[in-house]
Amino acid sequence: MARAPGSKERQGIAIDRRTMLVGGGAAAGLLVAWSLWPRDYKANVNVSPGEQLFGAFLKIDKSGVVTVIVPQTEMGQGVTTVLPQILADELGADWRAVAVQPAPISALYANTLLVEEWRGGDLTTMLGGVGDWALKEYATRNAIMLTGGSTSVRMFHDSYRDAGAAARVLLCKAAGKRWDVAWESCDIKNGIVSDGGKRRLKIGELAAEASAFDLPEILPLRQDSDADGRLAGESVPRIDLPAQIDGSMTFAADIRVPDMLYASIRQGPVGDATLGKVNEAAAAKVTGFRKLVRRDRWVAAVASNWWAANKALDLLDPVFTLPHRPVDTASIEKALEDAFAGSGGRRLYEQGDLLPVFEGATIVASEYQVAPALHLAMETMAATARVKDGLAEVWMATQAPTFARAAIAEALGFSKGDVILYPLHAGGSFDRKMDFEAGVQAAIIAQEMKQPVQLMWSRAEDIIRDLPRAPAHARMAAKLGRNGVIEGWLAKVAAPAALAETWARIADGALPHDAAKAASGRADRLAVSGMTTPYAMKNFAIDHYPADIGLPTGRWRSNANHYSAFFTESFIDELAKSAGIEPLSFRIQMLGGQPRLAHCLATAAAMGGWQGGIAGSGQGIACHAMNGAYIAVLVEAGLNNGKLTVPRIVAAVDCGDQINPDIARQQIEGGLIFGLASAMGASGSYAKGLPTRAILGRLGLPRLADVGEVTVELIRSNAAAGGVGEIGVPPVAPAIANALFTVTGARFRTLPLVAPA
Known part of the structure; x- marks a missing residue:
């Protein structure tokens, strides 16, 4: 880079x-x-001999290989296939000749x-x-490059389409000059430029001379009617798939640098923990141990291999000091309840006037709770760093490369220009790698050791220092009128402002506990995103009560939409029961202004054989809309000796006109399983500042045997492509909770629905 x-x-x-x-x-x-x-702003992409750069997103070499520059982090969501597919479709490239290169930090790639x-x-x-x-x-x-929020395609779709069209025009102009014909008579298909089939040239043969031509004032885009040979809308093979299958894809733990050492780290309990005494003599007895690197809030052991480094830390037995009472689950729950009585609450959304509707009326009310949701990516936090001759090189996966580079430079006392960040694919993230502390720590350790160092957090450390999706409590109230009309709706949500905390950490360099404290004093719309329901209501209000829970929180797949859907769709089912109306009909009657969501509900019900939510059916339904996509989920669920079973999930999704339907389906299926995990476990309970469970096997995650039949129906749509990475997560838990009501007669208002064994 x-x-x-x-x-x-x-x-x-x-x-x-x-x-x-x-x-x-x-x-x-x-x-x-x-x-x-x-x-x-000029493109700062590296160009090798024989390559020709076309703007900021595309290179073509003389052999015809099309290299697409991608600024977004590949975390398994398929972004390194979908964005190149947009460009290749508009260019007319041969998909077999398309490659991908990560983008350097530049304003041209700002999200x-x-x-x-x-x-x-x-x-x-x-x-x-x-x-x-x-x-x-x-x-x-400020060249703020970010990956997250299902924004990659929504942000860059037009840029990649324009880049492909621009290169096509320039290549056609070069061909037209060679053949002495109008460039408009030329076209490109499968990487071949032709003038109606009379003459043919590979695009690589024209790349060098094509860059000398000018673009027309209006860039001609391919028309949708021109379907012959188009890549858009086709489930072309993923570019990253072969490397994932054969193990050749390089993740942070795969980096090997000459003379590299290995490090493991301990950072103490949650909160403002500072490092105290350590037993260095015991650590030094481990074969391969080299040195301890200490800072105020962490200690790392460096060794010739990672096992030795981690073993040394175990023997080191570091002691940390907390200035306040350690966080625990009881204190988190109390802080959320106390927030309702605090002065920080604020009405963020409202319509109509609730007071005359509620005054003296019979109100349906319920309370809900969700626990902190852990990320639990397969790849723990990791980075490799080499600091030498005033230059720092860092290999890591990060969703915020601009901020990561700035933080590393500040920690080392370098200018940002003296830090080279090599972006890697992430072995899962779910937004955990929006934070980048492992990269900063690796650079500090490498600087002190004067050798390259690979830092990898242990699984326990990854869970202990996780920055989970915020826990939340909700108080829901509604007034039902004749025929089940919701005449008034009030939602009060107590939750930390997780995204405000995250921004303070990554953009402003705040420590996690300081960021959490600062964010606890102000209500935040993003802490209740998804609470503005799609249902037609004349009078409603949504209040946020910020809470200081003592636990730093962060971005998570679907963020607040996850608990918002749980609160809303669970309560909607309760209202349907109170109104004596079948749950699907109850929803549909309020979706006159949301035909796409109503279509999803009707489709899911038809595909799943909806029985009306009758007692004993074990069926539940829920829906949600976010990021330009709409989803309805029908599940079949039950309890077997206290264990949650979900033998079937049916989802109908309108996510617009998707570039690669298979990848869209994969992402939605992954989101559904992610939502299932949140219903079964994947949550953090705390005692004495530490999680009570720090092993994956004890977190109630669904195993393959727990996942039944999963069906995803993509509804055909001409609307712009919506986000698919998160839409599958929110509706699963409320659908399961609604299904369990039909078999138990009890409402499940706490998430996870069943505590892990």
Whole structure:
């Protein structure tokens, strides 16, 4: 990866009202200041001999290999296939000749969509269109590259399509000049340029001369009617699949550098823990042990192999000190309940007037709780670093490379330009690798050891130091009218502001406990995302009560939408029961303005043989919408000697016009199993500042034998492609809870639904 210029200061992006108003009126101040800020962004992609660069997203070599530059982190979601497929389709490339290269850090790859979704809200409400513009400028000018939130295709679809179209035009112009014909008469299919079949040239033969031509003012895109040989909409083979199958794909733990040492780390219990005494004499007895590297909040053992390093840490028996009472499950639950009585609560969404509806009326009310949800990726946090001659090289998987590089540079006392970050595929993440502490730690250890070091967290360390999806409590209330009409709806949610915490850590360099404390004082729309239901209601309100639970939290697959769907879809079922209306019909009658979601519900019910939610059926249904996608899930579930069984899951999904239907289906299936895991376990309970379970086998995760028949129906749609990486997660748990009610007669209002054995 090319080294980029930078300063020694870490460029965190802290946006608040005062920042936006410096220098006078917000709009005027920003427009004047930023209009003078240089904005000439040029591609900084490495080009080898024989390759020709076409903009920021594409290289073509003389043999015809098309190399697509991808800024998004591959975590198993197929982004290194789908984005190249968009470009290759528009270009007319031969899919067998398409390769992928990770992008360097550049403003050209900034994920402005995720920054707007993540950091918008009050800012855009306060400043209107100027706020949207300001966030986009911040993201671009600070080259904020992020992967997450099902934004990769939604953010970059048009960029990759335009890049493919631009290269096609230039190649056709080069061919037209050679053949003395109008370039418009030329086209490219399967990597061959032709003028209607009379003459043919491989694109590699034209690449060098094509770059000399200019593009037309209006870029001609392929028409949907031109279906012959198109790649879009086809389930082409994944580019990364062969390397995953034969084991040749390189993950962080696979990196090998000459003279490399290995490190394991201990960071103490959750909270503001500082390192105290250690038994270094005992650690030194381990064969292969080299040295301890100590910092205020962690200690790492370095050895000639990882087993020796981890064994040395066990014998080291480090002691950490906490200034406050260690977090435990009881204190978390109390903090969430206390938040309802605190002063930080705020009404974030409302319509109509609830007071006259609720006053003196009979109200249906329920309370729900969800536990912290762990990430539990197969690959634990890991990184390899080499620091030599004023240059740092770090190999790691990260969803936030810009911020990771800045943090490493700050920790080493380097400029950002002296840190080279080699992005790797992640062996799972579920947004855990939005944080990058392992990369910073590896660089510090390598600097002290004066040798390359590979740091890998143990599984126990990965669980202990996880930054889980926030726990939450909800108090739901509704007033039912005639014919089951919901006349009033009130949702009060107590939860930490997990995404605000994450931003403070990765962008501003805050320590986890400090970020959690700072975020606990302000209500956050993202902490209740998904609570604005798709159902038609004249009067509703949604309140968030921020909570200081003593447990740092982070991004997680589907984020707050996970518990929002559990609260909403479970309560909807309770209201249907109170109204005496079959649960599917109860939902459909309120979805007149949501035809895509209603279609999903009807399809799932038909495919699953919906029996109306009658007692003993073991069937439950739920639906959700997020990121431009819609889903309905029907499950069959029951209890066998207290163990949850889910023999069948049927999902109907409208996720727009997908580039690769197989990958979309894979992601939705993965999301459904992820949602099943959240219903069965995968949660953190705490005692004395540590998880009570730190082994995968004790976390209630579903095994292959626990996963029954899974059916995913993709509903044909001409709408723009919606996000598929997260949509499968939220509706599974409430559908299971609703199914269990039909066989037990009891409501399951706590997640996980059944405590792990």
